Amino acid sequence: xxxxxxxxxxxxxxxxxxxxxxxxxxxxxxxxxxxxxxxxxxxxxxxxxxxxxxxxxxxxxxxxxxxxxxxxxxxxxxxxxxxxxxxxxxxxxxxxxxxxxxxxxxxxxxxxxxxxxxxxxxxxxxxxxxxxxxxxxxxxxxxxxxxxxxxxxxxxxxxxxxxxxxxxxxxxxxxxxxxxxxxxxxxxxxxxxxxxxxxxxxxxxxxxxxxxxxxxxxxxxxxxxxxxxxxxxxxxxxxxxxxxxxxxxxxxxxxxxxxxx
Numbered sequence: 001x002x003x004x005x006x007x008x009x010x011x012x013x014x015x016x017x018x019x020x021x022x023x024x025x026x027x028x029x030x031x032x033x034x035x036x037x038x039x040x041x042x043x044x045x046x047x048x049x050x051x052x053x054x055x056x057x058x059x060x061x062x063x064x065x066x067x068x069x070x071x072x073x074x075x076x077x078x079x080x081x082x083x084x085x086x087x088x089x090x091x092x093x094x095x096x097x098x099x100x101x102x103x104x105x106x107x108x109x110x111x112x113x114x115x116x117x118x119x120x121x122x123x124x125x126x127x128x129x130x131x132x133x134x135x136x137x138x139x140x141x142x143x144x145x146x147x148x149x150x151x152x153x154x155x156x157x158x159x160x161x162x163x164x165x166x167x168x169x170x171x172x173x174x175x176x177x178x179x180x181x182x183x184x185x186x187x188x189x190x191x192x193x194x195x196x197x198x199x200x201x202x203x204x205x206x207x208x209x210x211x212x213x214x215x216x217x218x219x220x221x222x223x224x225x226x227x228x229x230x231x232x233x234x235x236x237x238x239x240x241x242x243x244x245x246x247x248x249x250x251x252x253x254x255x256x257x258x259x260x261x
Contacts, residue, residue, distance in 0.1 A: 003260070004084065004105055004106045004197065004257055004260045005081075005105065006081050006082055006083055006084050006105035006106070007033060007034050007035060007081075008034065008035050008036075008037075008079055008080070008081055008082075008083040008084065009029050009034045009035070009036045009037075009083060009084045009085075009086060010036075010037055010038075010072070010075070010076065010079075010083040010084070010085050010086070011025060011026065011036060011037070011038035011086050011087070011091075012038075012072060012085060012086065012087035012088070012091035012092075012094050012095055012098075013038065013040070013041065013087075013088065013091050014087070014088045014089025014090040014091040014092070014113070015089065015090040015132070015174045015175070015178055015179065016089075016132065016143075016145050016154075016171060016172065016174045017048075017089075017170040017171060017172060018040075018044070018047065018048040018051070018169070018170050018171075018172055019038050019039065019040040019041070019044065020047065020048070020169075020170075021169075021170055021241050021242060022036075022038035022241065023038075024246070025038075025086075025241065025246070025250060026038055028247065028250055029250070029254070032254055034084075037075075039072075039075060041063070041068055041071070042059075042063060042067070042068065042071055043057065043059040043060050043063065044060065044172065048168070048169055048170050048171055048172050049168070051172040051173060052144065052171070052172060052173065054173065055142060055144050055173040056141045056142045056144075056173060057142050057173050058140070060142050060173050060174065060175050061139065061140055061141060061142045061173075061175055061176070061177070062175070062177070063175040063177060063178050064175075064177050064178065064181055064186070065093075065094075065177075065178055065181035065182065065184075065186045065187060066181070066186045068094060068178065069094055069097045069098065069101075072094060072098060073098065073101060073103060076098070076103045081105070082103060082104060082105040082196075083103075083104065083105060084104065084105055084106045084107065084108075084257060085098055085099065085103070085104045085106075085107040085108070086107070086108045086110065086253065087107075087108070087109055087110065087112070088110040088111060088112075088240070088241055089110070089111055089112065089113055089208075089209060089238065090113045090178065090179075090182065091110075092109035092110055092111065092112025092113060093109075093112055093113040093114070093115060093182060093187060095107050095108070095109050095112070096109055096112065096115060096189055096198075097115075097187070097189070099195050099196055099198055100189055100190060100193065100195065102196075104196045105196060106196050106197040106198070106199075106257060106260065107196055107197070107198050107199070108198075108199045108200075108201060108253050108256075109198065109199070109200050109201070109214075109217075110201045110240060110241070110249070111201065111202060111203060111206050111209045111214065111236075111238055111240055112200065112209065112214060112217060113182050113187075113209060114182075114187075114209075114213055114214075114216070114217045115187045115188060115189040115217065115220075116182075116183065116184060116185060116186075116187040116188045116189070117188075118213070118216050118217050118220055119213075119216075120210055120212060120213040120216065122210045122212065122213070124152075124207040124208070124210060125207075125208065125209070125210060125213065127152065127207070128149075128152055128153035128207050128208035129153075129179070129208060131143065131145070131146075131149050132145070132174065132176070132179045133176065133179050133180055134176035134179070134180075137176070139175075139176045139177050139180070141176075142173035142174055142175060142176070143173065143174050143175075143176050143179075144171070144172075144173045144174070145171050145174075147163075147164070147167055150163070150166075150167045150171060151163050152207055153207055153208040153238060154166070154208070154237065154238045154239045155167075155237060155238075155239045156205060156207055156237050156238075157205055157235075157237055158237070158239070166239055166242055170242070189220070191220045191221050191222050191223075192222050192223055193223060194223050194225055194226050195221070195223060195226045195228075196226075197226070197227040197228075197229075197260050198221070198226070198227065198228050198229070199228075199229045199230070199231065199253065199256050200214050200215075200217060200218040200228075200229070200230045200231070201214075201231050201232075201233070201240075201249060201252070201253070202214035202215065202230070202231070202232045202233070202236075203232070203233050203235070203236025203237055203238070203240055204232060204233065204234045204235060204236065205235055205236060205237045206236065206237055206238045206240075207237070207238065208238050209238060211232045214230070214232075215230060215232070218230040227260065229256065231252060231256075233248065233249060233252075236249070
């Protein structure tokens with residue numbers, strides 16, 4: 001069994017949201033003895049409110065998936081050890097791509113965007129992703145999720161006041177090119193390649209990245225010498241990082257890491 005010795009955790013944010021959504025997670029993991037970092041993507045330093053004031057932002061609009069993956073690779077290369085990489089949504093896909101590059105000691109993909117070729121026929125997926133992909137609109141202008149889109153894609157099932165608070169604190173402009181690149185060869189994974197221990201986490205009420213899609217992603221990995229695990233949480237939507245029960249997810253991840261030692 002693979003022993004996980006790293007005590008460094010790199011949290012990778014998804015698109016549409018601020019990296020500050022990891023703040024509570026960082027504190028919690030640090031209380032368990034880990035060193036953590038959750039860097040903003042390129043051009044995304046600042047609070048959600050500050051970034052929304054810059055909308056439309058041409059620098060963010062220009063971002064490509066490979067550029068962001070390279071950015072995180074360069075961060076990893078400055079660290080004293082290979083980190084445990086924990087990514088959410090598009091950050092989950094970035095995590096998978098970093099694992100493929102051999103840059104992780106272990107990794108967790110939370111409600112992950114799937115790699116190229118992993119698909120679903122669920123209507124909720126197409127409804128939630130159509131706006132962010134921005135087909136028939138210019139990629140030179142950033143996409144800013146509306147509140148109704150946020151309610152459907154991220155915070156479905158939550159009280160209105162909590163949905164609004166989550167929107168105000170998290171939503172930022174995003175590159176349409178990044179979302180489209182998730183369908184391209186930039187998002188290709190070699191599923192037969194040996195890899196670091198990798199856990200997929202899904203939620204039963206996630207509209208934008210359904211649990212069944214995450215399970216399909218998990219099942220694609222075929223290397224018998226590598227550890228790949230899957231866990232679905234009942235009732236969790238895509239705003240899993242900020243739900244009132246987020247520690248349940250964090251504790252499962254911490255226990256998974258400990259049990260690989």
